[in-house]
Amino acid sequence: MSDSRNQSQDQDRRQDGPPASGIDVLRYTAFSADPDGGNPAGVVLDASGLDDAEMLATAAELGYSESAFLTGRTGGTAHTIRYFSPKAEVPFCGHATVATAIALAERDGPGDLVFATRAGTVPVTVTRHGDELRAVLTSVEPQVTDIGQADLAEALAALDWPAADLDPELPPRIAYAGARHLVLAAATRERLADLDYDFARLEALMHRLDLTTLQLVWRESGNVFHVRDPFPVGGVVEDPATGAAAAAFGAYARDRGLVPDTAVLTLHQGADMGRPGTLTVELRAGDARIRVGGTGARIG
Numbered sequence: 001m002s003d004s005r006n007q008s009q010d011q012d013r014r015q016d017g018p019p020a021s022g023i024d025v026l027r028y029t030a031f032s033a034d035p036d037g038g039n040p041a042g043v044v045l046d047a048s049g050l051d052d053a054e055m056l057a058t059a060a061e062l063g064y065s066e067s068a069f070l071t072g073r074t075g076g077t078a079h080t081i082r083y084f085s086p087k088a089e090v091p092f093c094g095h096a097t098v099a100t101a102i103a104l105a106e107r108d109g110p111g112d113l114v115f116a117t118r119a120g121t122v123p124v125t126v127t128r129h130g131d132e133l134r135a136v137l138t139s140v141e142p143q144v145t146d147i148g149q150a151d152l153a154e155a156l157a158a159l160d161w162p163a164a165d166l167d168p169e170l171p172p173r174i175a176y177a178g179a180r181h182l183v184l185a186a187a188t189r190e191r192l193a194d195l196d197y198d199f200a201r202l203e204a205l206m207h208r209l210d211l212t213t214l215q216l217v218w219r220e221s222g223n224v225f226h227v228r229d230p231f232p233v234g235g236v237v238e239d240p241a242t243g244a245a246a247a248a249f250g251a252y253a254r255d256r257g258l259v260p261d262t263a264v265l266t267l268h269q270g271a272d273m274g275r276p277g278t279l280t281v282e283l284r285a286g287d288a289r290i291r292v293g294g295t296g297a298r299i300g
Contacts, residue, residue, distance in 0.1 A: 023050070023058050025067070028099035031241035031269070031277035031294035033132050038270065038277035039241035040299060041099040042067030045107070047082070052089070059084035065231055065239045068096035078114040085234030090212060092119040092178030094137060094243015094292055101126050101135040102296035119178035136282075136293035137243065142177035142251030151209060155182060158202035159214075159230075165191045170219065170256065177247035177290050179212035181229075185219065192218040193272055195228055195238070203232035215245040215252075223259060225249070227269045240270040241277035243292045250281040250290035261285035 025042045032038030042062040047055060047069035059067040063086055072080040081100065083093040101113055105126040110133065113124045120140035127134050147155075152172050156163055161184070166172070170185030186192040195216070202214070213229040220226060227249070229239040239245075246267050253259045265281040282291040 023054070025058060025062065026103050027062075027299040028103055028296050029277075029299055030095035030098040030102070030135075030243065030296045031279050032275070033295040033297050035297045035299045037275050038294070038296070039095040039239060039275070040064045041093075041096040043096070043100050043103045044069045045100075045103060047071050055082065055084050056089070060086040060235075062086075063236075065234055065236045066090060066093040066096045068093065068100045070100065074116060075114070077108075077112060078116070081115045081117055083117075085231070085236070087233070087235035089118075090179060090234070092117050092122070092140075092244050094178075094245070094247060095239075095241050097122060097124060097137050098135040098243060098294055098296055101137070102133045103298075105133050105135070106298070117178065122178070132295050134293060134295050136280075136291050137247075139177040139247040139290045139292065141288050142175065142248060142290060144173050144175045144252055144255040147172050147174050147182060147209075151205065154205050155184065155202070155214070158205060159184075159195075159197045161186075161191070167219065170217065170258070173252055173255070174209070174211070175215070175248035175252040175255075177244065177251050179244045179248070180210055181213050181215045181245045181248045182209070182211050183215045183217065183249060183252045185217045187218075189218050189220075189226060192216055192226060192228060195230070195272070197230055199232045199237065202230060206233045213239055213242055213245050215242070215249050217249065223263060223265045225265065225267050226271075227267050228272060229269070238273060240273050240275040241279060241294075242269065243279065243294070246279045246281050246292045247290040250283055250292070251288075253281075254283055259283065
């Protein structure tokens with residue numbers, strides 16, 4: 001399996017080239033104000049003339065975990081958006097949503113946006129804080145379901161994680177907030193840091209369970225977590241900062257009673273890849289949806 005730091009360096013090299021396939025592609029990072037941190041995404045603000053094959057080819061040429069394409073405008077600040085990894089279209093991508101919202105805010109000014117995604121309607125609010133722009137997305141209504149023991153055993157075998165290395169207070173579940181993620185909690189930071197998995201084996205299981213990533217977590221304190229997200233179904237070893245999985249994890253934390261009905265969680269991701277980022281996850285009493293926020297920056 002490729003080393004995650006090498007993957008991040010490869011992404012950095014790709015971002016310096018011309019727009020993929022002659023298409024006007026912007027490059028932004030999400031969940032960090034530093035272009036060298038967070039999760040890079042390609043953003044095409046006018047993809048109305050592109051077909052599926054062209055969008056997929058653009059995403060593959062960029063090589064980022066996902067790229068976003070605005071395929072139409074349904075109102076003044078309402079857009080239809082699609083997301084592609086290097087291998088396939090995905091129903092929802094949090095970091096590419098944040099990147100796109102910040103790109104639009106740089107062009108048109110901060111404010112409220114609405115994105116029509118394959119997973120449902122996702123409102124986003126962009127605000128300015130000094131020199132930084134911050135975007136907060138609101139997920140579709142989430143769900144949390146059990147995972148079968150045989151499937152869990154296969155996931156752990158693909159990761160080469162002994163079951164004894166899991167945190168018994170955070171049991172495995174599949175969580176959804178626009179895309180499906182298997183939440184697995186490590187008992188120690190060392191377990192989380194030691195990630196060297198069987199790419200093909202995990203990819204096969206994830207396709208069978210319709211998973212977008214694995215949300216691997218370690219709980220530092222009551223509302224601070226460190227996370228990593230293997231993403232073999234997208235054609236990359238690991239996602240540096242995963243907004244969709246953060247939203248799903250917020251639903252998981254509420255479902256398991258880990259936090260109050262109203263809470264703000266901080267998720268640190270990407271440090272093990274050399275691209276540190278921070279995701280803020282907000283839960284509100286009386287609202288099942290999850291809000292995920294972070295900064296962003298233009299690359300190059």
